[in-house]
Amino acid sequence: YRIAWVYLAPPIWGLVVSLFSLVAFTAIEGRNVHLRTLLFWLAFNGYLLYLSYVVMGIISGQDYGSKLFTGFVAYYSWLLWTKGKIYGIMIIQLIFSLFFSLVFSKGVLQLNYSRLIASKSNGKPVVFFNVFVLPITLGIALIALTTFPMDFRYQLIRMATLMPVALIVLLGLALHKAKHIQIVKGGLKPVPVVGLIVLVTLLILSRFWLQLHMEPLW
Numbered sequence: 001y002r003i004a005w006v007y008l009a010p011p012i013w014g015l016v017v018s019l020f021s022l023v024a025f026t027a028i029e030g031r032n033v034h035l036r037t038l039l040f041w042l043a044f045n046g047y048l049l050y051l052s053y054v055v056m057g058i059i060s061g062q063d064y065g066s067k068l069f070t071g072f073v074a075y076y077s078w079l080l081w082t083k084g085k086i087y088g089i090m091i092i093q094l095i096f097s098l099f100f101s102l103v104f105s106k107g108v109l110q111l112n113y114s115r116l117i118a119s120k121s122n123g124k125p126v127v128f129f130n131v132f133v134l135p136i137t138l139g140i141a142l143i144a145l146t147t148f149p150m151d152f153r154y155q156l157i158r159m160a161t162l163m164p165v166a167l168i169v170l171l172g173l174a175l176h177k178a179k180h181i182q183i184v185k186g187g188l189k190p191v192p193v194v195g196l197i198v199l200v201t202l203l204i205l206s207r208f209w210l211q212l213h214m215e216p217l218w
Contacts, residue, residue, distance in 0.1 A: 011071045014049030043107075057074075099168075106176050140159060
């Protein structure tokens with residue numbers, strides 16, 4: 001029973017972090033731009049982690065020998081459910097989970113610095129690109145540099161899962177009128193480029209240092 005719950009730990013933890021971060025993001029005053037930005041991305045990445053485990057379960061083929069046989073599919077199999085029931089539950093779970101991504105649309109608009117841009121006919125795609133697409137692109141590049149080829153299969157699945165989520169977030173922007181959105185106040189403080197380069201370099205070097213000091217398990 002405990003081992004079965006171990007399979008559920010990563011996606012459940014991602015979902016819990018996402019929900020708590022969303023609540024905190026909503027509760028914190030608008031001038032705390034850095035903290036709100038951090039909470040938004042914690043919420044989004046926690047949700048993406050959870051959703052990727054749902055996707056992995058579906059494409060694992062319910063094969064015990066598959067490296068994707070983890071998370072919900074492993075737990076449902078432990079419950080001795082039939083394959084048809086497991087597929088049905090996981091597809092329903094995927095559909096409802098995708099709808100949840102609409103929650104992030106309002107956050108994207110709130111992290112925008114200009115209500116005027118968001119109110120224009122072509123403004124929301126610009127906001128979406130600046131607030132959402134650019135950070136994700138940089139994040140994916142950073143993850144690839146620090147983890148490849150480790151965990152490569154899982155990262156590919158998460159990136160593929162990101163595509164429909166991003167589309168839903170973009171479409172969800174139309175549900176919110178700019179005049180009702182409380183945008184960030186004060187903006188992000190400039191961060192020295194040299195400091196960012198040093199941090200990224202240290203992160204990449206730490207990956208190679210860990211590789212040198214890891215012993216194989218077989």
